Amino acid sequence: MEDQITRITSRLVVPFIQVYGIYIILHGHLSPGGSFSGGAIFGASLVLVALSFNLEAGSKQIPHNAASVLESGGALGYLITGLVAIALGGYYLSNKAAGFPMGEAGSLFSAGAIFIITLFVGIKVASTIATLFYYIIEGEK
Amino acid sequence: MGFSEHFPALIVVVLFFTAFISPLLYRWARKLAAPAVIAALLAALAMVVVLLIQVQQFGIYYYHMGGWPPPWGIEFKADPLRLYILVVLISVSLWIFIYALRDLGHELKTRVIGWYYTLYSVLVGSMAGIALTNDLFNLFVLMEICAISACAIISIKEDRECLEASFKYLILSAMGTGCFLLGVVMLYMVTGYLNYSFLYQALVEAFDFYPLNIFTAAALFIVAFGTKAALFPLHVWLPDAHASAPSPSSAMLSGLVIKIYAFALFLMFYEVFPRVVLEAVPLSEIVLWLAALGAMFGSIYAMIQTDLKKMLAYSSIAQIAYIFMGIGLHHSLALVGGFYHIMVHAVTKAMLFMVAGVIIYSTGVRRIDQLTGIGKVLPVTMVAFTIGSASMVGIPGTGGLISKWYLALSALEIGRPIFVLVILASSLLNAIYYMPIVINAFMHQDEFKKEVKPVPGIMQLSMVVGMVFIIIFGFFSKPVVTLLEQAAALFF
Amino acid sequence: MTPVIMYSCRVSDLFRNTLSIVTAAITFILTLSLYGFVVGGGEIQLTLFEVLPNLEISMRLDLLSFCLAALASFVWLLCTIYSVDYMAKEHACGRYYPVFIFTLGSCQGIFFAGDLFSLFVFFELMSLIAYILVIHEETEEALKAGYKYLVMTIIGGLALFFGMIIVFELGGTVSLGVGVILQEPSMLALLAFICFLIGFGMKAGMFPLHVWLPDAHPVAPSPASALLSGIMLKTGAYGLIRVIFHVFSPEMLQSVGWNNILAVLAVITILLGSAVALTQTDIKRRLAYSSISQLGYVLLGLSILNNNAITGAVFHIFSHALMKSILFLAAGAIIWKTGLRVIADLKGIGRQMPVTMGCFSVAALAMIGIPPLNGFLSKWTLAMGALDAQMPLYVLVLLVSSLLNALYYLPIIIPAFFEMPGDNGHDHHDHHEFEFNIQEATPRMLSVMIILALFTFIFGLTPNNIAFSLSRVTAEFLLLGGAF
Amino acid sequence: METLQGIVDNYYYMVAIILFVIGMYTMLTHSNMIKKVIAMNIMDASVFLMFVAVGYAHGSQAPIIRDNVEIIYANPLPGALILTGIVVAVSVTAYALSLVVKIYRYYDTCDYDEICEMRSKE
């Protein structure tokens, strides 16, 4: 897979894919999409890097340790956000009732806890996909 | 109710939280990882007990995730029966975990132990969720999580049998969840609800218009949960999976995981499908007869095994059949018997797998015919085995008798003594394959030939705890039975 | 309460010999101390705790329990004393004594059980514990016999369980002595009756279920066989008595004719046991088959269900316990001293071990039913009962069986005293051994046998002795439905 | 005729059931493990298709807030559920594939029947 064309193309394309992924994650509550699809796109971009260069370059881009920390961190963030809602007096994972700041409907920061949660889930999905790919392709972990 | 109103969610959350934090802890502060899991389990147990007390005082309690009321939001329900299951689940898993602390180092590579903690907490958390949830789709998701983590604690051992067994398990349980989801869709199609309580009411009306859909859904549920809980003809995955897994995992799988699915099937039959549906088609009958067959064939298969853990696994098939019988008999006493058996068998089978684990740890022997004379070198272990098998057979003074008593009583109550015969015949078969092991272990002239490693104190302690509990279940069963009778009264 | 103390007497340590004797003695004395109370017609019902709603471990003391408990603890005491010498040669005494005493405890538990459930619990407990006694020798043969015993025990236990559940289902309670639980005959009640028959009959060595007995008794150490035959078989009979009189009622059984099932089986048991005993060459096996036939008498008495028959049955429990204990202990003494088990080898042994063989002969004669001994009295009473019930056929059965008894006991006794060892000269080694190595058993063992033999005489010679009158009273008590 | 009409009316359901059956058949009969995993995905997808079809009302629009509030929305709940379902299915697939790779390393084959044969020879 050491091909000049794929390298250059992927070098060009990857930043856009990543931005697009982040966009989808962040706008999940406004337009179709969300953390799962956005995270998958982001993760796919990482896999693309790994495929078009070689595994070492990919590993450099997202080291294994960092990936697994991010995985746990993403899930933990999700759970903690839910707990914060309880601390603020609502039910678990409740949003408006717990007093998260709600913005204008239609703007980016309009959904209180949803925003935080999607962010965390996006991180989780992206890092998980990358980890899984490495796991299968490398075999030894 | 104050802070405790959040407990239904927190029980699950705290376990998942530990699950994700433990690999981090294992990476950075290795000594804290295991205590963290223990602390989480203890916290969950405390919450369950508090909830149980409150539920008994104030009645059934519903918790809405995110404050969304049903039928849209996910709803958790806390009623005595579910909390009873949770108490059994969490305390037994705590006990197994403490045992696992020593045994894991022997069976697994150090590197993956942190992941084992994660999977363990996820497994317990998802099972707690299955028991608590009041929403079909949530049930589906939790079932998948449970299936993956259950497979993973088998395959984490990374030898050939484990991998192959867990793949088989994964495929069959994927089939099970596929069927389940199809059933859910069928129900959603005719009612538009996923919440148990709403479904229960809506199905009464919908039954007049779409009987076929509802029957199909019910049949699919039986297949789904039957596969997952190893109801007789769908049990093929169980022996391999349970026998090849590391011993704590086997204890967990045989002791708890299959019970949770049986409990889920029970919820389907009693909380989702109204009586009219169950009376129109003999669904309970099907479950009942399959259970009867399972009770016989599980024992017969167990008799011809040569591997100790395989034998225990087949015995689980026979024992889970009692629980299904408790569900299928459709009588309050049968429920008491079935649910009591959930507890008894969870403790007993977990302990028996621990015994197997200790034997493997200490001597490396797995074959039944090589166990001759082992009672003299591992006395505590084999006494535990003796008591465990006594409970399996249903000798008086052990918990096994009480559940059989109730099952048999209810079979008579509805006028079907044939099932009493099944229970008795199955007990006899149990005796036939458990007793020779005990006898040969203690009463044989031949000395045990293999080299023996000393058994760590914590393992012995866990087994002693198990023994004590089995005896306690046999004699002081009244509080539990009273609780169960109250809980069962809600359904009749 | 006394039974509780008895039950808790489970001790094992260095002083175990003394201690177990003392325990057995205490048990015996405590049981006896209840005598005055019971004869005064007292009854005690005592609930220890509830296992399940309406299902409790409870204790109950009445005349019948007292009789059997006293008998059991008496024989036990003597057997324990006997064991001290006998077991000195054996291995694993540390296991033997606690188990021995524990069996006593559960046996007393059976006799004092206040309801079917506790009866069942103690019954199972005793059977399973006795398993350890059966396979004490740990030989291949013992293990095989033990396995058979275990399987049969479990089958019996399950049958009992089934029967008990039916009773609970139909009657709502399993307490004994609150009157008759099952009033109406029905299919289920018949099923329950058959189940009890299987469960208790298995223990009592009733005909189709006796297969474990001739294997298990001979392989156990002799004191244990004495108890197995002498007392533990009786627990089966005891259970049947309880079931017949407290769960069902004699009138009901007679009216629907279910007692005939028992009668037929009992007759077969008697004849078959005696006949097969004839063909045995091993002395302990012969004794075991003899036990089967003797228990048949008890069952026959129970099936006839009138005053004389019941008296006979209860008294036969007494007398058979004494006789069979002597026989097994004597056989044990012979084996202990000489290692001989085959009957043909025992010629002339009466000259070397006169006291042992003397006791043996007394007991054997009692078995046959020679008049001044207690066996005669019980058979006589049974026969009276049979005649009362217009059943001369049963008398015939008794006579035939006695004849058979004579046929298989006399060939042991007569050669033992009147023939020289090695008459047919088949082994010189035997001869040698007989000449020089055989002495009398130790005094303790002898004294035990002598005491038992004395009781055999006493009970036989004085028709109004205490055991017989107790049996008589018990029978009346039972026929009156458990109330004075 | 009525049945036929029913089939035509509910063609989404029918296709979903057909796919489900194909998926299950492939999953249970084919011995190749990767094939099994793909079939599992097909089976899941068919159920999801059915689920979404349940939530679809004829002529309805995607449930996105717009200025015009008069239009019929499709039921968003199945959509949200299916999202979760897909993620779950993907994770099961990923796990199954990692198992397959590991099994391949031990047995040098992906074929389940061959593995069974090898095991029975041992």
Added chain:
Amino acid sequence: MIEILNILLLLFLIVCAVGVAYIRDLLSAVILFSSFGLIMAIIWQQLSAPDVAMVEAALGTGVVSLLLIAAISKTRRTE
């Protein structure tokens, strides 16, 4: 008109599924499967569930095919 498109798509789905079942070359099967996923995504768009369609396109088709191909590259290509 749109109905006919839908029906065609559905038929194509079935064809893909059957193809997956019968093709012995695993890589082709994976490609067929990913086209199956894409068609599924279109159908979901037709059924007014755009976010499901998006997730299916990204996860169900993209990631799963990726993983499948990775797995096949590690193992054997034919059945």
